Amino acid sequence: MNDMDNVEKLLCELSISFITLFDMLKKKGIISQKEYISHTSFKKEFLQNTRYNNN
Secondary structure (H helix, E strand, O other), rough: OHHHHHHHHHHHHHHHHHHHHHHHHHHHHOOOOOHHHHHHHHHHHHHOOOOEEEE
16 A cells, blocks of 8 residues: 555545544534534545545
C-alpha cells in the first residue's frame, strides 16, 4: 500500500468515526437534522467515491 492509499484509508476511517458521532448526537437530539446533514453529507459522498467503501 502506498502513502496515498494509506491516507485515503485513514480518511475513510475518520469519516466513519465522525458519521457515527453525528448519528449519536442526532439521536440524542443534541443536533438538528439540518446540522446532521451539513456535517455528514460530504463525508458520506467521500466514502461512496473511495475504493474502501466496501471494506
